[in-house]
Amino acid sequence: MADEPKLAEELKKLADEPLLPVEKKLIAWSLGLGIALLGVLVWLSRTFFPT
Amino acid sequence: MNEQRRGISEDWLAVWMGLLIFVLALGALAGADLLGWGVTTKVWTDFAKALAPVSDAYAKLPGVVSLLATYVFLLVVTTLGAAALRADVRRFAGAFTVVFWISYACWVLGSFANIAATSDKLAAFKISWSLQLTAEAGFIVALAAGLVVGNFLPRFGESLREALRPEWYIKTGIVLLGGFFGVAAAGQFVLAKAVLFRGICAIVEAYLIYWGLVYFVARKYFKFPREWAAPLASGISICGVSAAIATGAAIRARPVVPIMVSSLVVIFAVVELVVLPFAAQHFLAHEPMVAGAWMGLAVKTDGAAVASGAVADSLIRAQALAIHGVRYEKDWITNTAAAIKVFIDVFIGVWAFILAIIWSTKIERREGDRVRAAEIWQRFPKFVLGYLLTFVVGLTVGLAAPALMGKLKAAMAEANVFRGIFFVMTFFTIGVVSNFRRLAEEGIGRLALVYVVCLFGFIIWIGLAISWIFFHGITPPLAAA
Numbered sequence: 001m002a003d004e005p006k007l008a009e010e011l012k013k014l015a016d017e018p019l020l021p022v023e024k025k026l027i028a029w030s031l032g033l034g035i036a037l038l039g040v041l042v043w044l045s046r047t048f049f050p051t
Numbered sequence: 052m053n054e055q056r057r058g059i060s061e062d063w064l065a066v067w068m069g070l071l072i073f074v075l076a077l078g079a080l081a082g083a084d085l086l087g088w089g090v091t092t093k094v095w096t097d098f099a100k101a102l103a104p105v106s107d108a109y110a111k112l113p114g115v116v117s118l119l120a121t122y123v124f125l126l127v128v129t130t131l132g133a134a135a136l137r138a139d140v141r142r143f144a145g146a147f148t149v150v151f152w153i154s155y156a157c158w159v160l161g162s163f164a165n166i167a168a169t170s171d172k173l174a175a176f177k178i179s180w181s182l183q184l185t186a187e188a189g190f191i192v193a194l195a196a197g198l199v200v201g202n203f204l205p206r207f208g209e210s211l212r213e214a215l216r217p218e219w220y221i222k223t224g225i226v227l228l229g230g231f232f233g234v235a236a237a238g239q240f241v242l243a244k245a246v247l248f249r250g251i252c253a254i255v256e257a258y259l260i261y262w263g264l265v266y267f268v269a270r271k272y273f274k275f276p277r278e279w280a281a282p283l284a285s286g287i288s289i290c291g292v293s294a295a296i297a298t299g300a301a302i303r304a305r306p307v308v309p310i311m312v313s314s315l316v317v318i319f320a321v322v323e324l325v326v327l328p329f330a331a332q333h334f335l336a337h338e339p340m341v342a343g344a345w346m347g348l349a350v351k352t353d354g355a356a357v358a359s360g361a362v363a364d365s366l367i368r369a370q371a372l373a374i375h376g377v378r379y380e381k382d383w384i385t386n387t388a389a390a391i392k393v394f395i396d397v398f399i400g401v402w403a404f405i406l407a408i409i410w411s412t413k414i415e416r417r418e419g420d421r422v423r424a425a426e427i428w429q430r431f432p433k434f435v436l437g438y439l440l441t442f443v444v445g446l447t448v449g450l451a452a453p454a455l456m457g458k459l460k461a462a463m464a465e466a467n468v469f470r471g472i473f474f475v476m477t478f479f480t481i482g483v484v485s486n487f488r489r490l491a492e493e494g495i496g497r498l499a500l501v502y503v504v505c506l507f508g509f510i511i512w513i514g515l516a517i518s519w520i521f522f523h524g525i526t527p528p529l530a531a532a
Contacts, residue, residue, distance in 0.1 A: 010307055017276045022413040027263045034259030041252035042520060049245040051525045 058137035061219040066437035068132055069226025073441050076230075076466035080448070080458050084108045089124075089468035090117040094186055096164045096176050105468050106461070122151055125472065132219075139213055146214035153200075154193050154479040155472065161189025170373040183373055187365035190358060190478045194324065197482015208483045217480040218292075221354040222434035224473035225389055228357075230441035231463045231470070232386040237449020238456065239528050246383075249521040250344065250391045256517045257348050258398060261288030264513075265505045273501045277414065278304045281406060282312045283498075287505050289402065290395045291316040291351030297399050297430045301407035303415070314486075315495075315502050320355035321485045327511070328359050332366035336374065339367045340525040343384035344518035347391030349511040354477045360388025361474060383527030393435050400430035 059067075078085040087106025095101035102114025109117070126147060133143035161167060166188045168181040182188065200208045208215075236243030266284035269275045275283060281302050286295030292313040299309035327350060331342035346359040364384035371377045404427045449459055 010311065016274055017270075019270055020414065022409070023266075023270065023277070026409060027267045030259050030263030030266075034256055034263070037259065038256055038520070041255065045245070045249045045252055045521060049248040051242060051245045 059135045060433070061136065061216060062222065062433040064132050064135055065219055065222030065226055065434040068128060069223045069229075069434075069437045069441065071128065072223075072227060072466055072469050073230050073444075076462045077444075079462035079465065080455060084465075086465040086468070088112055088117055088120050089465055090114065090121045091468055092159050092162045092186065092189075094162050094164050094167045094172065094176070095159075096178065098159075101159055101162065105465050118155070121468070121472070122148075122155075125151065125469070129214075133213070142213040146211040149211055150214045150476055150479060151472075153196060154476045157193035157196050157479065158186075158189035158471070158475045161192040162186045169369050183369045185365035185369050187361055189475055190362055191325075193475050193478035194321070194358075194482045197479040198321070198485060198487075199482075201483040201485055202487050211483060215480045215484050217354040217477045217484065218352075220473045220480065221357055221477040222432075222437075224470045224477065225353070225357060225393065226434060226437035226441055227466050227470040227473070228382075228386065228389050229438035230445040230466060231382065232390070233442040233445025233447075234449050234456075234459050234463050235380070235382065235386065236442070237446050237453075237459075240450070242525070242528065243446075245525065246340065246387055246522075247390060249525075250347070250387065251394055253344055253348060253517050253521045254391055254394045254398060257395070257514060258289060258402060260513055260517075261510060262402070264288070264509060268505055269501050273497065275501070278302065279308055279312075281410075282309045283501060285399075285402070286312040286316045286351070287502055288510060290353070290392070290399055291320060291355075293353075293396065293432065294399050294402075297403040298406060300430075301403040301426075302410040311498065315498060316351050317481075317485055318487060319502060319506060320350060320352040321481060323350045323506075323511075324355045324359050324362070324481070328362035328366055331363045332370050336367050336370040338519070338523055339371070339379060339384050339527055340387050340522040341515075341518045342367055343387030344391055344522045345511075345515050346384075347388040347395070348514035348518055350388075352481075353392055353396065354481050356392045357385065357389045358474065358478055358481070360385040360392075363388070378530045379527040380530040387522070389438075393438055396432040397435055399432070400427040403427075403430050 072086070075085045079087075084106050087104060087109045089105045090102055091105045092101055093103065100114075102118055104110065104112045104114070104117040112120075126144060129147055130140055130144050133147075134140050161184070164172075164176040164178055164181060166182050166184055167186045168176050168178065169183050169185060170181075173179065173181060184191070200211075232243070262284050265288045266280050269280040269283050270277070282295040282299045282304055285298035286292070286309070288294075292309075295309040295312040295316060298304075299306070299312075327346060328342075331345060335342040335345070342363045343360055346363050347356055350356040350359045364382060367384060368379050368381065371379055404424070407426065445459070445463065449456060
């Protein structure tokens with residue numbers, strides 16, 4: 001079995017990668033969609049699946 | 052790994068094993084009591100009265116014989132399963148024997164009246180006090196025993212390696228839980244529909260909000276590159292190990308990345324398992340279903356999440372009975388946590404697919420690298436099929452033939468014996484595989500810090516808020532006194 005990789009060595013190799021526009025868009029869409037859907041899903045659940 | 056030696060996956064094995072026990076239990080509907088000899092442990096002060104067969108049809112069977120029969124049955128079934136996994140069958144049988152007996156001993160110990168008896172039973176047991184943890188205290192005892200073995204007796208723990216399979220055990224338990232939930236849902240259809248739909252809503256929210264936030268924090272403030280930030284975001288925010296691995300594969304990260312993330316996920320899932328159910332008991336005893344949803348959304352890994360739901364279930368029901376005199380039906384909190392975890396697992400493949408498309412087309416464009424929709428199926432957690440099947444069968448039979456409800460509940464009680472044992476073995480084995488010494492490893496600080504900041508800084512709080520929004524005001528049905 002191969003030796004387990006050493007975390008410290010792996011982390012030392014990390015290079016700085018600035019956030020790309022597409023990543024910013026992914027984050028923004030993910031959060032924005034989550035917040036926007038919140039209202040819709042609350043309405044759906046209270047309207048069609050009351051308790 | 053040698054492809055020829057690769058057997059069935061633990062996922063599929065959980066489906067087949069869960070279905071086998073489920074079908075045998077359903078024999079009760081046709082008058083064939085095939086699993087009634089399975090052992091149950093009652094809350095006890097006199098050990099001689101602690102063990103008994105689950106079915107009255109086997110009332111003359113001594114409890115110890117019932118326990119031995121349960122052990123032999125599970126040994127045979129799981130050893131056949133180990134053979135299907137291409138595990139070392141002899142080592143598995145030996146290790147499973149140890150895992151079973153330690154786990155069951157913990158279960159029995161946790162059922163001691165001064166630990167488990169609820170407030171209304173103190174007089175019956177002639178005791179003046181109890182921790183009132185219900186019999187599920189055995190889960191906590193098993194986890195503690197596992198942590199001792201894993202962290203202080205590593206050679207002993209290593210000798211059990213072949214049977215240290217918490218994901219297999221919990222997934223089998225979840226398949227059985229599906230049938231139990233289906234029958235319960237047949238009796239409370241409106242409530243069950245609401246729980247399931249709101250559970251789906253909650254996980255859509257959790258996916259979208261959690262992932263974006265954790266990815267942003269990991270990239271912006273902790274300066275992790277994309278290869279690390281994406282598996283970290285999935286591991287911390289979605290569903291631990293399987294999400295980290297699926298995301299790592301989707302973005303073509305090196306194997307070391309999800310492995311490192313997974314080791315942290317397992318450790319912190321245990322921390323959550325120990326802390327969150329008690330926090331839920333303290334703060335959410337009046338909102339039991341919020342607590343169940345919170346366990347499903349906040350605790351990572353299938354095992355720890357469903358286990359947390361089971362502990363919260365027992366703690367909150369005991370608290371509600373002691374303080375408000377309200378006796379809730381058992382397992383609705385567990386079922387809520389399990390349903391949410393199952394939905395989360397279903398979406399892992401979809402999310403990994405979306406990330407794979409974004410990475411291969413926008414971030415790291417690779418010539419000829421096509422993302423196939425089939426990958427969604429490849430990453431789909433197959434045990435979910437077993438959960439859905441047993442749920443649908445339980446629900447359909449319960450709705451179509453209400454006259455059979457009594458027999459159906461008796462059948463599920465028999466399946467529940469084995470579900471409880473799979474759960475307690477999950478707790479023990481999670482403890483054994485949780486190596487806290489990893490936290491002392493050089494370089495882990497930065498990775499652990501982003502994990503701690505995200506998990507305790509906002510994941511569990513956003514999870515609580517989402518659970519509150521969708522589940523507040525919903526309570527489990529009241530149990531018969």
